[in-house]
Amino acid sequence: MSTVWTVLPYLAALALVGGTVWRWRYDKFGWTTRSSELYESRLLRLASPVFHYGILFVFVGHIVGLFVPDSWTSALGIGEHPYHLLSLYGGTAAGALTVLGIAVLLYRRRTNGPVFRATTANDKVMYLVLTAAIVLGMWAKLAHSSGNGYNYRLTIAPWLRSLFTFQPDTALMAGVPVLYQVHVVVGLVLLALVPYTRLIHIFSAPIHYLFRPYIVYRSRDVGRPGTRDDRRGWERVP
Template sequence: MNHLNIALWGVPPYLVLVTMFAGTAWRYRYDRFGFTSRSSQLHESRLLGIGGPLFHCMLLLVVAGHVSGLFVPEKITDDVHVTEPEYHAAALLMGGTAGVLCVAGLAILLYRRLRVPAVRRATSRSDRVMYALLGAAMLAGLAATASTMANPYDYRLGVSVWFRSLFGLDPDVAAMAASPLVYKLHALLGMALLALWPFSRLVHAFTAPVGYLVRPYIVYRSRGMRHARPAARRASGSGSPVR
């Protein structure tokens, strides 16, 4: 059993990390113009306008919750006088709400992709695998969040300890091995999704137009206005030769 735990929680995280970064670098080198979500807005925009913002906005909150739960040790929240019941109540309320809305947004996007023939035809094999993994990982995460209502397991003393130990190149395999099955499933699905990341449309997340926030304004001049000004001057007599 110890060998199995090492094979699951000691080796795959580093293989996934190498695959993710090497795959992203390879795709940027040989498929730079493929860093796109392959927008299908021209085929259908109503459902996309609802599901797209809902999914992406809620996903940002879900990611923020994961960063907080995995990177922030319990000692820090204790130092700022946030008790464990308070922390878990806030995580259940905010994380659960964001997770449910995120799944709802994904469901709308999947319904659109199945319902609109042109969008369905534009769905690649990697898209199908990615959507399946993404949906399964999100549902497993919701199940793990919901399980905290009945299960006293504190993931910040188990899963989070294992996750932070990876950065020290000394994985705490025992911490992850002792976690409930739903957390293990969520972690495995998450690693599979990250390994697929460079080879799917998810790679477009690395091309977020952050530079648009700080770039200077672009001034556009109408060609019609340029021709209208000389015409106005001629009409008013300005610029005509003096006799």
């Protein structure tokens, strides 16, 4: 069992980083959100922002929960119980938004003919893993919420951080409740899937839009008809 907590995270990281580099090099044209707003916009305009803002909060919550050590918040004078309450209510609110959002989005995707028709098998796998990760996360959180709840900051968080120093401490994961364990595994699978699905669009958050001039001028590429690099095996003869 302990190999799961060493091999899987590194495989997922490899798939994530390697896959993203591969996609950047070979599939810039396919790198898109593949929006279905043209087909249906009423539900999308409600549910998509709800889901995305929700999952952004969830993401921030994960970063804080997993990468800010227990000792730091204790040093700031935040006790175990207040932290748990913040995590429980804040996390549940963000999680509820996310679940509500993805529920409406899934309903829309299934019931709207054109939207369903544009859904690929790849999308279906992605939705399955994404929904599973979200639902399992909510479930794990709420199932272990009594008292001070399950303190993952003493087990899962240090284990995750130990991965980054390449000294994985799998013993920490041994006593973690099963729901959390499953959530971690599904979460890792989701991370591994990012570069190979439409989830790749999370890496194109256009922050530089805030800083660039409005009108973009670009020179015609000289001597090369396209803007794209030649694909491997299809290079032009010099």
